[in-house]
Amino acid sequence: MKYLNEFRDGEIAQRMAREICQIATRPWKIMEICGGQTHSIIRNGIDQMLPPGIEMIHGPGCPVCVTPLALIDKALAIAAQPGVIFCSFGDMLRVPGTDADLFQIKGRGGDVRVVYSPLDAVELAIKNPDKQVVFFGVGFETTAPANAMSVHLANRRGLKNFSLLVSHVLVPPAIEAIMSSSENKVQAFLAAGHVCSVMGFWEYPPLADKFEIPIIVTGFEPLDLLDGIRRAVIQLENGQHHVENAYERIVTYAGNLEAQRLLAEVFELTDRSWRGIGVIPESGWRLNDNYRAFDAEERFQISGIHTEESQLCKAGDVLRGAIKPADCPAFGKECTPRHPLGATMVSSEGACAAYFNYGRFLSADELAAAGAVHAR
Amino acid sequence: MPDNSAPDFSSWSCPLPLRDYPTIVMGHGGGGKLGNELVEHLFLPAFRNPALESLGDAAVFELGSGRLAMSTDSFVVQPLFFPGGSIGALAVNGTVNDLAVSGAEPKFLTASFILEEGFPLAQLAAVVNAMAEAAAQAGVRIVTGDTKVVERGHGDGCYINTAGIGVLRPGINVGPNRAHVGDVVLVSGSIGDHGMAIMSVREGLEFESQIRSDCAALNGLIANVLDAVGPAVHTMRDPTRGGLASTLNEIASASNVGIQIDEASLPVRSEVHSACELLGLDPVYVANEGKAVFFVEAQSADRALQVLRAHPLGQEAAHIGVVTSQHPRMLVARTALGANRVIATQIGEQLPRIC
Numbered sequence: 001m002k003y004l005n006e007f008r009d010g011e012i013a014q015r016m017a018r019e020i021c022q023i024a025t026r027p028w029k030i031m032e033i034c035g036g037q038t039h040s041i042i043r044n045g046i047d048q049m050l051p052p053g054i055e056m057i058h059g060p061g062c063p064v065c066v067t068p069l070a071l072i073d074k075a076l077a078i079a080a081q082p083g084v085i086f087c088s089f090g091d092m093l094r095v096p097g098t099d100a101d102l103f104q105i106k107g108r109g110g111d112v113r114v115v116y117s118p119l120d121a122v123e124l125a126i127k128n129p130d131k132q133v134v135f136f137g138v139g140f141e142t143t144a145p146a147n148a149m150s151v152h153l154a155n156r157r158g159l160k161n162f163s164l165l166v167s168h169v170l171v172p173p174a175i176e177a178i179m180s181s182s183e184n185k186v187q188a189f190l191a192a193g194h195v196c197s198v199m200g201f202w203e204y205p206p207l208a209d210k211f212e213i214p215i216i217v218t219g220f221e222p223l224d225l226l227d228g229i230r231r232a233v234i235q236l237e238n239g240q241h242h243v244e245n246a247y248e249r250i251v252t253y254a255g256n257l258e259a260q261r262l263l264a265e266v267f268e269l270t271d272r273s274w275r276g277i278g279v280i281p282e283s284g285w286r287l288n289d290n291y292r293a294f295d296a297e298e299r300f301q302i303s304g305i306h307t308e309e310s311q312l313c314k315a316g317d318v319l320r321g322a323i324k325p326a327d328c329p330a331f332g333k334e335c336t337p338r339h340p341l342g343a344t345m346v347s348s349e350g351a352c353a354a355y356f357n358y359g360r361f362l363s364a365d366e367l368a369a370a371g372a373v374h375a376r
Numbered sequence: 377m378p379d380n381s382a383p384d385f386s387s388w389s390c391p392l393p394l395r396d397y398p399t400i401v402m403g404h405g406g407g408g409k410l411g412n413e414l415v416e417h418l419f420l421p422a423f424r425n426p427a428l429e430s431l432g433d434a435a436v437f438e439l440g441s442g443r444l445a446m447s448t449d450s451f452v453v454q455p456l457f458f459p460g461g462s463i464g465a466l467a468v469n470g471t472v473n474d475l476a477v478s479g480a481e482p483k484f485l486t487a488s489f490i491l492e493e494g495f496p497l498a499q500l501a502a503v504v505n506a507m508a509e510a511a512a513q514a515g516v517r518i519v520t521g522d523t524k525v526v527e528r529g530h531g532d533g534c535y536i537n538t539a540g541i542g543v544l545r546p547g548i549n550v551g552p553n554r555a556h557v558g559d560v561v562l563v564s565g566s567i568g569d570h571g572m573a574i575m576s577v578r579e580g581l582e583f584e585s586q587i588r589s590d591c592a593a594l595n596g597l598i599a600n601v602l603d604a605v606g607p608a609v610h611t612m613r614d615p616t617r618g619g620l621a622s623t624l625n626e627i628a629s630a631s632n633v634g635i636q637i638d639e640a641s642l643p644v645r646s647e648v649h650s651a652c653e654l655l656g657l658d659p660v661y662v663a664n665e666g667k668a669v670f671f672v673e674a675q676s677a678d679r680a681l682q683v684l685r686a687h688p689l690g691q692e693a694a695h696i697g698v699v700t701s702q703h704p705r706m707l708v709a710r711t712a713l714g715a716n717r718v719i720a721t722q723i724g725e726q727l728p729r730i731c
Contacts, residue, residue: 004649010640013713045715116579116655222713337720358717 007221008044016226017049020233027053028236029185030229031178031321033171034140034192035062035349036220042354044222046229054233057185057321058354060174060277061192063139064091064347065319068273069307071167072097075136077302078165079110085128087121088136090114091347096340098308118150118164125154125162134296137166142194144168144285145259148266151287151294165296166286169272171195172203173283179211183322188232190218190225193247198263200255204243212241219247266291275343276316310335315342318351325355332356400495405525414523418501419487422508427484427519435519437484439543445480447471448539456503456534458577460569461591463536464506466665469593470616471540472514476595477612477668479550479602480542482514487521487538492531503534514593516540548602554610555631560677561697562670564597564690565590566643567620568659570666572651581654585647592666597687601670604683608676614668618722621660621707623669625721629705637697637719639709660709661722671699 032038038058041047047056060066076097079086086102093102093114106112111131115121118135125133137147147164154162171192178184191204196217204215214235218228228246235241245251263285272284287295313335314328325331325344335341337353344350403410420428427435451467461469468485475482487507491500511518569590576587594614602609611631615623620642628635644652644659652659666689672680677695684690707719 004646004653008712010712010714043717044711044713045717046713048715049713116581357720 007219007223009223013046013049013222013226016223016230020054020226020230021051023230023233023237024051024054025237027055028187028233029055029057030188030190030232031057031059031186032190032218032225032228033059033061033175034190034195034220035059035065035347035351036194037190037192037218037225038062038351039349039354040220040222041225042358046222046225049226050229054229056229058318058324058351059178059189059321060274060319061140061171061195062319062344062347062349062351063143063169064095065315065343065350066169066274066277067092067095067138067167067343068275069098069309070273070305071138071165073099073305073307074297074300074302075165076100076102076105077305078134078296078300079105079112080108081110081132081300083131085111085113085121085124085131085133086136087113087115087118087124087133089116089138091349092136092138094340095343095346098306118147119153122150122153122157122159122162125159126157129161131161132299133162134300135162135164137164137168140169140171140192140195141199141263142192142197144263144267145198145256148259148262151266151291152262154294155291163294163296163299164287167272168267168285169274170283170285171199172207173280174274174277175204175207175211175215177277177280177283178320179207179213181320183320186213186321188214188236189216190228190232191215191243193217193219193224193251196245196247196251196255198256198259200253200260201243201245201251202253202255208241208243214241215243217243217245217247217251219250274319276319310341313342315344315352318344325352328352398497400491400493400497400500400525402493402525402527404491405523411523418504419521422504423487423511423518423521425517425519427517435484435486437519439483439541442546443544445475445478445542445544446539447474447478448537449474450535450537452532452535453574454532455574455577456499458589459573459586460588461573461665462503462506463534464503465510465591467536467538468507468510468514468516468518469591469665471538472510472516472593472595473614473666473668475540475542476593476598477550477614478542478544479548479612480544481599482516482540482542482595484519485511485516485538485540487518487536489521489523490531490535490537491523491525492533493525493528495533500534503536507536510593514595545602545606548606548609550609550612552611552613552627552630555627555633555635555671555699556610556673557633557699557701558674559610559671559699560674560695561624561635561637561699562672562677562681562684563615563620563643563694563696564594564668564670564684565666565692566645566648567615567664567667568644568648568652568662570616570664571619571662572648572657572659574663575655576651581651583647583651587645587647587651590664590666592689594666594668594689597684597689598668600683600687601680605672605676605680608673609670609680610673611671612668615664617663619659619661619663620669621658621719622721624707625719627669627671628707631699632704634700634703634705635697635707636700637707637709640712641694641696643692643694660719674698
């Protein structure tokens with residue numbers, strides 16, 4: 001099994017979609033937490049296969065999207081400093097700060113590099129002892145172990161020129177915040193499979209009980225998503241609310257204990273500001289006292305940053321699931337992937353970009369008409 | 377795994393008197409003796425042909441009658457040598473292919489080098505030999521050229537510009553604005569090979585099997601198609617930067633038609649597919665350097681496909697879609713699940729995702 005096409009089988013997908021149609025007797029609103037799931041749903045057209053009453057609400061699980069503007073501006077200020085090599089995953093480069101993005105900082109002479117792992121940044125620090133190497137460590141629980149490993153290694157090697165600009169956020173507090181909101185519409189969650197591969201899913205049963213919601217640990221391939229949705233609908237129809245694992249080939253209840261030990265060694269809980277949502281208590285990780293010396297915010301002491309969000313951008317409402325991207329007045333007009341007003345239009349995991357790139361600004365009729373030619 | 381991406385320079389024997397200067401110095405671009413030696417001992421032996429041999433300020437040649445096509449392209453790829461090709465092969469094939477997809481028979485090329493001070497002469501020789509080999513395979517002649525040297529730190533080793541001239545085939549009228557409703561869309565083989573080959577070398581990514589660039593001259597393949605079904609071919613393009621998606625979007629816009637493709641029919645090698653999955657990239661946006669797309673009248677499409685598959689460079693050719701009057705100027709793909717999605721033009725480079 002190569003895990004490339006096995007979970008993309010069109011016939012099985014159609015069969016599962018039919019099954020969901022048969023089970024569903026009422027409309028339900030299900031939130032997929034993770035931006036990777038949003039991407040896959042829209043790219044494969046899974047939402048087009050569901051019965052009309054089953055609505056997918058796109059959750060806040062896009063690290064690029066929820067990283068606060070103030071931190072982006074701080075990254076830009078650090079990256080612009082001489083003697084700094086600023087390393088980041090690729091899709092952070094086009095996220096607009098208040099005045100610029102990392103691509104523009106690079107164009108103005110900043111040494112900004114795309115890396116595929118924070119460990120590559122540690123290597124750069126070893127090779128460039130006269131430079132300060134900073135890695136932009138954002139993301140959910142999924143990316144945290146590699147970031148933790150980078151400071152762990154930097155510490156063991158006694159590196160004085162490596163630091164992490166860190167803004168980790170966590171899924172369970174986000175679920176808590178969404179469910180506690182007075183305007184919440186979500187009735188079930190697809191938990192993010194990759195987050196659970198690290199953390200397991202022992203954190204979720206208390207949430208399922210407290211808010212009486214089904215939570216299904218779900219993968220990213222079309223059949224994974226359809227299975228997650230199917231299980232959520234079965235629970236909803238039967239009035240059940242427990243945690244199920246629909247991603248058993250990757251996720252265990254306990255998760256990756258080695259990774260969790262490393263995370264506990266390096267990070268501590270902190271309040272985090274989520275872009276478009278606001279501050280959620282104890283919703284993120286920062287470096288703890290033992291590793292504070294590797295915190296880029298401590299090392300660079302950037303101050304006097306004036307951040308300003310676009311007045312037009314409704315990314316916050318999109319991230320909370322209050323509106324669909326196309327409901328934003330700026331969508332596809334002032335705000336496009338070319339001129340994004342907010343991060344949700346930048347990252348391919350962002351709901352706005354997913355809608356724009358995959359043409360969800362077309363009416364359903366237009367897309368259906370497109371299908372008629374294929375059926376030739 | 378043996379690394380066959382870079383040539384072995386250890387056995388390279390330098391023709392006298394280049395041996396005195398193992399690396400490029402400013403004087404090689406100065407128009408004096410050093411520059412002349414480069415021409416005499418490197419470029420001339422590699423590219424030798426009557427038009428070049430006169431070493432005049434301009435190449436003089438006969439082209440016969442008919443309409444001409446002309447194209448130019450600059451090449452700045454890093455690394456200079458990669459699995460399946462090199463900057464030299466790209467510089468020849470890129471311009472040859474631009475002429476060929478315009479319906480022209482490529483004839484003559486120019487070659488202009490911008491070299492960085494300190495660039496190893498052995499590497500330049502390997503680049504030049506790769507160009508000579510590619511030109512011989514494509515049946516074109518490199519008839520004039522130029523060399524400039526920039527100071528160390530002002531270039532990236534070696535940049536190449538080529539321009540080419542070709543003779544349009546009589547009776548052929550192709551263009552990006554000529555795709556008709558009802559045309560069938562064919563692609564000559566697997567997509568995304570070149571871009572992923574470069575990316576895997578550049579980023580030091582290793583996969584079970586090495587991904588090789590598809591870098592190749594397409595004039596022979598295209599000539600076969602035109603010989604067989606010439607007037608039925610309305611549009612040909614080589615989907616280079618921006619990949620298949622950008623090329624098809626350009627054609628949809630230029631011809632004011634809709635294009636529909638079937639995702640399941642796109643030929644993608646499994647190693648390219650894996651690499652794209654790993655990096656969060658979509659092969660439809662990844663560059664090709666040895667593929668062409670054809671828009672062909674429906675009744676000639678099967679014949680065209682047959683001819684493509686009979687050529688060594690077209691064995692994996694596929695029927696990938698059709699031209700429709702619906703959704704003009706848009707590219708719509710039918711997903712493997714039977715849903716539809718719009719494939720838009722990419723803004724810039726594809727960026728690897730966080731997770």
